[in-house]
Amino acid sequence: MEGDAMMPDAEAEDAAPAGDAASEGAPAGLPDAVAAQEAARHANARSARASALLHDYVELIDDLLNVEGEARPTDIARRLGVSHATAIKAIARLKREGLAHSRPYRGVFLTEAGRALAAEVRARHRLVVDLLRALGVPEDVAESDAEGIEHHVSGETLKAFERFLGR
Amino acid sequence: MEGDAMMPDAEAEDAAPAGDAASEGAPAGLPDAVAAQEAARHANARSARASALLHDYVELIDDLLNVEGEARPTDIARRLGVSHATAIKAIARLKREGLAHSRPYRGVFLTEAGRALAAEVRARHRLVVDLLRALGVPEDVAESDAEGIEHHVSGETLKAFERFLGR
Protein backbone atom coordinates (compact mmCIF):
# COMPACT_ATOMS: atom_id res chain seq x y z
CA MET A 1 0.00 0.00 0.00
CA GLU A 2 2.95 2.39 0.26
CA GLY A 3 6.10 1.09 -1.37
CA ASP A 4 5.44 3.62 -4.11
CA ALA A 5 6.57 7.14 -4.87
CA MET A 6 5.71 9.04 -1.76
CA MET A 7 6.87 12.44 -3.01
CA PRO A 8 8.43 15.06 -0.77
CA ASP A 9 6.35 14.87 2.33
CA ALA A 10 7.69 15.08 5.82
CA GLU A 11 11.24 16.40 5.82
CA ALA A 12 10.46 19.46 3.76
CA GLU A 13 7.69 20.84 5.92
CA ASP A 14 9.86 20.88 8.95
CA ALA A 15 11.78 23.91 7.80
CA ALA A 16 9.41 25.92 5.68
CA PRO A 17 6.08 26.49 7.37
CA ALA A 18 6.30 29.26 9.90
CA GLY A 19 8.48 31.59 7.92
CA ASP A 20 6.21 31.48 4.92
CA ALA A 21 2.72 32.55 5.89
CA ALA A 22 2.93 33.33 9.53
CA SER A 23 5.84 35.64 10.17
CA GLU A 24 5.17 38.46 7.77
CA GLY A 25 2.70 41.21 8.50
CA ALA A 26 -0.28 38.90 8.68
CA PRO A 27 -1.28 37.23 11.94
CA ALA A 28 -0.17 33.63 12.35
CA GLY A 29 -2.51 31.17 10.68
CA LEU A 30 -5.99 32.60 10.34
CA PRO A 31 -7.68 35.25 12.37
CA ASP A 32 -9.64 33.46 15.05
CA ALA A 33 -12.83 35.15 13.95
CA VAL A 34 -12.60 33.68 10.48
CA ALA A 35 -12.04 30.19 11.80
CA ALA A 36 -14.96 30.59 14.18
CA GLN A 37 -17.18 31.69 11.36
CA GLU A 38 -16.21 28.71 9.28
CA ALA A 39 -16.76 26.43 12.23
CA ALA A 40 -20.23 27.87 12.63
CA ARG A 41 -21.02 27.16 9.01
CA HIS A 42 -19.96 23.57 9.43
CA ALA A 43 -21.90 23.19 12.64
CA ASN A 44 -24.88 24.51 10.77
CA ALA A 45 -24.49 21.98 7.99
CA ARG A 46 -24.09 19.19 10.53
CA SER A 47 -27.30 20.06 12.29
CA ALA A 48 -29.16 20.28 8.99
CA ARG A 49 -27.86 16.84 8.17
CA ALA A 50 -29.15 15.59 11.48
CA SER A 51 -32.70 16.82 10.97
CA ALA A 52 -32.82 15.77 7.33
CA LEU A 53 -33.82 12.25 8.27
CA LEU A 54 -36.72 13.35 10.40
CA HIS A 55 -37.87 15.69 7.66
CA ASP A 56 -37.88 12.88 5.15
CA TYR A 57 -40.01 10.72 7.38
CA VAL A 58 -42.46 13.48 8.17
CA GLU A 59 -42.78 14.43 4.53
CA LEU A 60 -43.39 10.86 3.49
CA ILE A 61 -45.85 10.10 6.26
CA ASP A 62 -47.84 13.16 5.38
CA ASP A 63 -47.89 12.07 1.77
CA LEU A 64 -49.03 8.58 2.65
CA LEU A 65 -51.77 9.91 4.86
CA ASN A 66 -53.02 12.17 2.12
CA VAL A 67 -52.78 9.73 -0.74
CA GLU A 68 -53.47 6.41 0.90
CA GLY A 69 -55.38 7.44 3.96
CA GLU A 70 -52.93 5.69 6.24
CA ALA A 71 -49.22 5.44 6.87
CA ARG A 72 -47.96 2.04 7.83
CA PRO A 73 -44.40 1.30 8.86
CA THR A 74 -43.90 -1.25 6.12
CA ASP A 75 -44.93 1.20 3.42
CA ILE A 76 -42.74 3.90 4.89
CA ALA A 77 -39.81 1.54 4.93
CA ARG A 78 -40.42 0.49 1.35
CA ARG A 79 -40.63 4.04 0.04
CA LEU A 80 -37.48 5.08 1.87
CA GLY A 81 -35.61 1.97 0.89
CA VAL A 82 -34.81 0.82 4.42
CA SER A 83 -35.79 -2.18 6.50
CA HIS A 84 -39.02 -2.01 8.44
CA ALA A 85 -37.10 -2.16 11.69
CA THR A 86 -35.19 0.96 10.77
CA ALA A 87 -38.40 2.74 9.95
CA ILE A 88 -39.95 1.74 13.25
CA LYS A 89 -36.99 3.06 15.20
CA ALA A 90 -37.19 6.34 13.32
CA ILE A 91 -40.91 6.54 14.02
CA ALA A 92 -40.18 6.09 17.69
CA ARG A 93 -37.87 9.05 17.44
CA LEU A 94 -40.52 11.11 15.70
CA LYS A 95 -42.83 10.34 18.59
CA ARG A 96 -40.19 11.30 21.11
CA GLU A 97 -39.79 14.62 19.34
CA GLY A 98 -43.50 15.27 19.34
CA LEU A 99 -43.92 15.07 15.58
CA ALA A 100 -45.97 11.90 15.33
CA HIS A 101 -48.05 9.55 17.37
CA SER A 102 -49.20 5.99 16.94
CA ARG A 103 -50.47 3.04 18.85
CA PRO A 104 -49.21 -0.47 18.34
CA TYR A 105 -50.48 -2.06 15.15
CA ARG A 106 -52.35 1.07 14.10
CA GLY A 107 -50.82 3.35 11.54
CA VAL A 108 -48.68 6.39 12.19
CA PHE A 109 -50.16 9.88 12.43
CA LEU A 110 -48.68 13.32 12.58
CA THR A 111 -49.21 15.79 15.38
CA GLU A 112 -49.97 19.42 14.70
CA ALA A 113 -46.27 20.11 14.79
CA GLY A 114 -45.64 17.21 12.46
CA ARG A 115 -48.18 18.44 9.94
CA ALA A 116 -46.77 21.94 10.08
CA LEU A 117 -43.27 20.63 9.51
CA ALA A 118 -44.49 18.44 6.66
CA ALA A 119 -46.09 21.40 4.94
CA GLU A 120 -42.94 23.43 5.28
CA VAL A 121 -40.74 20.63 4.05
CA ARG A 122 -42.97 19.93 1.10
CA ALA A 123 -43.08 23.59 0.09
CA ARG A 124 -39.34 23.76 0.26
CA HIS A 125 -38.98 20.59 -1.75
CA ARG A 126 -41.25 21.84 -4.50
CA LEU A 127 -39.50 25.15 -4.66
CA VAL A 128 -36.11 23.52 -5.00
CA VAL A 129 -37.38 21.22 -7.72
CA ASP A 130 -38.97 24.13 -9.55
CA LEU A 131 -35.79 26.12 -9.38
CA LEU A 132 -33.69 23.28 -10.71
CA ARG A 133 -36.18 22.72 -13.50
CA ALA A 134 -36.06 26.40 -14.34
CA LEU A 135 -32.30 26.16 -14.63
CA GLY A 136 -32.69 23.37 -17.12
CA VAL A 137 -32.15 20.32 -14.94
CA PRO A 138 -34.14 17.33 -16.19
CA GLU A 139 -37.14 16.33 -14.11
CA ASP A 140 -35.83 13.13 -12.59
CA VAL A 141 -32.43 14.56 -11.76
CA ALA A 142 -34.07 17.61 -10.22
CA GLU A 143 -36.25 15.38 -8.10
CA SER A 144 -33.29 13.34 -6.98
CA ASP A 145 -30.95 16.23 -6.19
CA ALA A 146 -33.70 18.13 -4.43
CA GLU A 147 -34.03 15.24 -2.00
CA GLY A 148 -30.64 16.15 -0.64
CA ILE A 149 -30.51 19.87 -1.30
CA GLU A 150 -33.78 20.87 0.28
CA HIS A 151 -32.53 20.30 3.79
CA HIS A 152 -29.79 22.87 3.41
CA VAL A 153 -31.65 25.77 1.91
CA SER A 154 -32.03 28.63 4.36
CA GLY A 155 -35.03 30.93 4.47
CA GLU A 156 -33.06 33.69 2.82
CA THR A 157 -32.05 31.50 -0.05
CA LEU A 158 -35.57 30.22 -0.36
CA LYS A 159 -36.77 33.77 -0.81
CA ALA A 160 -34.16 34.33 -3.47
CA PHE A 161 -35.44 31.25 -5.29
CA GLU A 162 -38.98 32.61 -5.16
CA ARG A 163 -37.88 35.96 -6.46
CA PHE A 164 -36.02 34.34 -9.31
CA LEU A 165 -39.03 32.21 -10.23
CA GLY A 166 -41.10 35.37 -10.26
CA ARG A 167 -43.44 34.68 -7.40
CA MET B 1 -46.85 16.60 26.15
CA GLU B 2 -50.33 15.61 24.85
CA GLY B 3 -53.17 16.71 27.09
CA ASP B 4 -54.17 19.10 24.34
CA ALA B 5 -56.58 19.00 21.44
CA MET B 6 -55.65 15.81 19.66
CA MET B 7 -58.28 16.04 16.92
CA PRO B 8 -59.80 13.06 15.13
CA ASP B 9 -57.03 10.61 14.95
CA ALA B 10 -57.32 6.88 15.28
CA GLU B 11 -60.96 5.76 15.15
CA ALA B 12 -61.73 7.44 11.85
CA GLU B 13 -59.00 5.85 9.80
CA ASP B 14 -60.15 2.37 10.66
CA ALA B 15 -63.10 2.47 8.29
CA ALA B 16 -61.98 4.59 5.40
CA PRO B 17 -58.63 3.52 4.06
CA ALA B 18 -58.87 0.49 1.83
CA GLY B 19 -62.07 1.37 0.04
CA ASP B 20 -60.78 4.77 -0.88
CA ALA B 21 -57.62 4.47 -2.86
CA ALA B 22 -56.95 0.80 -3.16
CA SER B 23 -60.05 -0.99 -4.35
CA GLU B 24 -61.06 0.99 -7.39
CA GLY B 25 -59.45 0.57 -10.80
CA ALA B 26 -56.04 1.68 -9.61
CA PRO B 27 -53.58 -0.83 -8.19
CA ALA B 28 -53.43 -0.99 -4.42
CA GLY B 29 -51.10 1.58 -2.92
CA LEU B 30 -48.43 2.69 -5.34
CA PRO B 31 -46.98 0.89 -8.30
CA ASP B 32 -43.92 -0.92 -7.05
CA ALA B 33 -41.78 0.81 -9.62
CA VAL B 34 -42.61 4.24 -8.27
CA ALA B 35 -41.81 3.26 -4.73
CA ALA B 36 -38.55 1.72 -5.88
CA GLN B 37 -37.62 4.90 -7.68
CA GLU B 38 -38.32 6.98 -4.61
CA ALA B 39 -36.35 4.55 -2.49
CA ALA B 40 -33.43 4.94 -4.87
CA ARG B 41 -33.58 8.71 -4.54
CA HIS B 42 -33.46 8.44 -0.78
CA ALA B 43 -30.65 5.94 -0.86
CA ASN B 44 -28.80 8.36 -3.04
CA ALA B 45 -29.29 11.22 -0.60
CA ARG B 46 -28.18 9.01 2.26
CA SER B 47 -24.97 8.07 0.58
CA ALA B 48 -24.25 11.70 -0.27
CA ARG B 49 -24.78 12.55 3.38
CA ALA B 50 -22.31 9.85 4.33
CA SER B 51 -19.53 11.14 2.11
CA ALA B 52 -20.17 14.78 2.93
CA LEU B 53 -18.02 14.59 6.05
CA LEU B 54 -15.04 13.15 4.24
CA HIS B 55 -15.39 15.77 1.55
CA ASP B 56 -15.36 18.53 4.11
CA TYR B 57 -12.18 17.21 5.65
CA VAL B 58 -10.45 16.77 2.33
CA GLU B 59 -11.44 20.22 1.18
CA LEU B 60 -10.23 21.81 4.38
CA ILE B 61 -6.97 19.91 4.50
CA ASP B 62 -6.22 20.91 0.95
CA ASP B 63 -6.93 24.50 1.82
CA LEU B 64 -4.70 24.40 4.87
CA LEU B 65 -1.90 22.84 2.89
CA ASN B 66 -2.14 25.52 0.24
CA VAL B 67 -2.54 28.49 2.52
CA GLU B 68 -0.53 27.53 5.57
CA GLY B 69 1.83 24.97 4.14
CA GLU B 70 0.70 22.34 6.61
CA ALA B 71 -2.47 20.78 7.97
CA ARG B 72 -2.42 19.97 11.63
CA PRO B 73 -5.21 18.14 13.42
CA THR B 74 -5.77 20.94 15.89
CA ASP B 75 -6.30 23.49 13.13
CA ILE B 76 -8.56 21.15 11.26
CA ALA B 77 -10.61 20.62 14.39
CA ARG B 78 -10.81 24.33 15.07
CA ARG B 79 -11.95 25.20 11.57
CA LEU B 80 -14.55 22.46 11.59
CA GLY B 81 -15.77 23.30 15.04
CA VAL B 82 -15.16 19.85 16.52
CA SER B 83 -12.86 18.48 19.18
CA HIS B 84 -9.37 17.47 18.15
CA ALA B 85 -10.15 13.86 19.00
CA THR B 86 -13.02 13.85 16.55
CA ALA B 87 -10.80 15.30 13.86
CA ILE B 88 -8.16 12.67 14.48
CA LYS B 89 -10.67 9.86 14.16
CA ALA B 90 -11.90 11.33 10.91
CA ILE B 91 -8.34 11.62 9.65
CA ALA B 92 -7.85 7.96 10.46
CA ARG B 93 -10.82 7.23 8.30
CA LEU B 94 -9.44 9.34 5.48
CA LYS B 95 -6.29 7.27 5.66
CA ARG B 96 -8.25 4.05 5.63
CA GLU B 97 -10.00 5.24 2.49
CA GLY B 98 -6.76 6.16 0.80
CA LEU B 99 -7.41 9.89 0.69
CA ALA B 100 -4.75 11.05 3.12
CA HIS B 101 -1.59 9.92 4.83
CA SER B 102 0.28 11.06 7.89
CA ARG B 103 2.76 9.91 10.45
CA PRO B 104 2.37 10.52 14.15
CA TYR B 105 3.04 14.11 15.19
CA ARG B 106 3.62 15.19 11.62
CA GLY B 107 0.91 16.98 9.73
CA VAL B 108 -1.67 15.43 7.46
CA PHE B 109 -1.18 15.19 3.69
CA LEU B 110 -3.42 14.22 0.84
CA THR B 111 -2.80 11.37 -1.53
CA GLU B 112 -3.26 11.79 -5.25
CA ALA B 113 -6.83 10.65 -4.84
CA GLY B 114 -7.31 13.06 -1.99
CA ARG B 115 -6.02 15.99 -3.99
CA ALA B 116 -8.22 15.08 -6.93
CA LEU B 117 -11.24 14.85 -4.68
CA ALA B 118 -10.37 18.15 -3.06
CA ALA B 119 -10.17 19.88 -6.41
CA GLU B 120 -13.50 18.49 -7.42
CA VAL B 121 -15.14 19.40 -4.15
CA ARG B 122 -13.74 22.91 -4.24
CA ALA B 123 -14.91 23.48 -7.81
CA ARG B 124 -18.35 22.31 -6.86
CA HIS B 125 -18.39 24.52 -3.81
CA ARG B 126 -17.41 27.61 -5.77
CA LEU B 127 -19.95 26.91 -8.44
CA VAL B 128 -22.74 26.53 -5.91
CA VAL B 129 -21.74 29.74 -4.18
CA ASP B 130 -21.57 31.58 -7.48
CA LEU B 131 -24.98 30.34 -8.47
CA LEU B 132 -26.53 31.39 -5.20
CA ARG B 133 -24.90 34.78 -5.48
CA ALA B 134 -26.21 35.13 -9.01
CA LEU B 135 -29.69 34.45 -7.72
CA GLY B 136 -29.32 37.26 -5.25
CA VAL B 137 -28.38 35.39 -2.10
CA PRO B 138 -26.11 37.44 0.17
CA GLU B 139 -22.49 36.37 0.35
CA ASP B 140 -22.41 34.95 3.86
CA VAL B 141 -25.69 33.08 3.47
CA ALA B 142 -24.55 31.68 0.14
CA GLU B 143 -21.34 30.50 1.73
CA SER B 144 -23.21 28.87 4.58
CA ASP B 145 -25.90 27.18 2.50
CA ALA B 146 -23.37 25.99 -0.04
CA GLU B 147 -21.61 24.10 2.72
CA GLY B 148 -24.60 21.79 2.88
CA ILE B 149 -25.89 21.94 -0.67
CA GLU B 150 -22.67 21.19 -2.51
CA HIS B 151 -22.66 17.56 -1.49
CA HIS B 152 -25.98 16.89 -3.16
CA VAL B 153 -25.46 18.48 -6.54
CA SER B 154 -25.16 15.90 -9.29
CA GLY B 155 -22.99 16.32 -12.33
CA GLU B 156 -26.00 17.06 -14.48
CA THR B 157 -27.17 19.80 -12.20
CA LEU B 158 -23.68 21.18 -12.02
CA LYS B 159 -23.65 21.49 -15.76
CA ALA B 160 -26.96 23.29 -15.65
CA PHE B 161 -25.48 25.74 -13.15
CA GLU B 162 -22.53 26.37 -15.46
CA ARG B 163 -24.81 26.93 -18.38
CA PHE B 164 -26.88 29.36 -16.41
CA LEU B 165 -23.84 31.28 -15.28
CA GLY B 166 -22.78 31.50 -18.88
CA ARG B 167 -19.60 29.47 -18.79
Added chain:
DNA sequence: GGCAAAATGTAGCCTTGGCTTCATCATGGG
Protein backbone atom coordinates in the same frame (compact mmCIF):
# COMPACT_ATOMS: atom_id res chain seq x y z
C1' DG C 1 19.80 21.03 28.88
C1' DG C 2 15.67 20.50 31.01
C1' DC C 3 11.05 21.35 32.00
C1' DA C 4 6.33 23.11 31.19
C1' DA C 5 2.94 23.92 27.96
C1' DA C 6 0.80 22.80 23.81
C1' DA C 7 -0.10 19.49 20.36
C1' DT C 8 -1.08 14.89 19.38
C1' DG C 9 -2.79 10.47 20.06
C1' DT C 10 -5.66 6.74 22.71
C1' DA C 11 -9.49 4.88 25.19
C1' DG C 12 -13.97 4.68 26.36
C1' DC C 13 -18.73 6.45 26.31
C1' DC C 14 -23.02 8.06 23.92
C1' DT C 15 -26.46 8.61 20.11
C1' DT C 16 -27.95 7.79 15.36
C1' DG C 17 -29.22 5.12 11.83
C1' DG C 18 -28.38 1.08 9.34
C1' DC C 19 -29.03 -4.20 9.64
C1' DT C 20 -30.76 -9.17 10.90
C1' DT C 21 -33.25 -12.24 13.83
C1' DC C 22 -36.81 -13.57 16.59
C1' DA C 23 -41.31 -12.95 18.91
C1' DT C 24 -45.95 -11.35 18.72
C1' DC C 25 -50.24 -9.63 16.74
C1' DA C 26 -54.09 -9.34 13.14
C1' DT C 27 -56.36 -11.02 9.31
C1' DG C 28 -58.13 -13.65 5.71
C1' DG C 29 -58.73 -18.19 3.33
C1' DG C 30 -59.97 -22.84 3.72
Added chain:
DNA sequence: CCCATGATGAAGCCAAGGCTACATTTTGCC
Protein backbone atom coordinates in the same frame (compact mmCIF):
# COMPACT_ATOMS: atom_id res chain seq x y z
C1' DC D 1 -63.32 -21.36 13.42
C1' DC D 2 -58.58 -21.76 13.22
C1' DC D 3 -54.31 -21.35 11.64
C1' DA D 4 -50.83 -19.57 8.14
C1' DT D 5 -49.06 -15.64 6.63
C1' DG D 6 -47.74 -11.14 6.66
C1' DA D 7 -47.31 -6.90 9.29
C1' DT D 8 -45.51 -5.15 13.49
C1' DG D 9 -42.56 -4.72 17.24
C1' DA D 10 -38.30 -5.75 20.27
C1' DA D 11 -33.58 -6.98 20.85
C1' DG D 12 -29.04 -6.90 19.76
C1' DC D 13 -25.09 -6.01 16.44
C1' DC D 14 -22.26 -2.69 13.83
C1' DA D 15 -20.00 1.67 12.07
C1' DA D 16 -19.87 6.64 12.18
C1' DG D 17 -19.21 10.71 14.37
C1' DG D 18 -19.67 13.39 18.43
C1' DC D 19 -17.61 13.99 23.28
C1' DT D 20 -14.36 13.93 27.68
C1' DA D 21 -10.52 12.27 30.10
C1' DC D 22 -6.07 10.65 30.15
C1' DA D 23 -1.35 9.53 28.23
C1' DT D 24 2.37 10.66 25.41
C1' DT D 25 5.38 13.52 22.34
C1' DT D 26 7.21 17.90 20.61
C1' DT D 27 8.54 22.21 21.16
C1' DG D 28 9.95 26.32 22.81
C1' DC D 29 11.49 29.05 26.50
C1' DC D 30 14.56 29.98 30.25
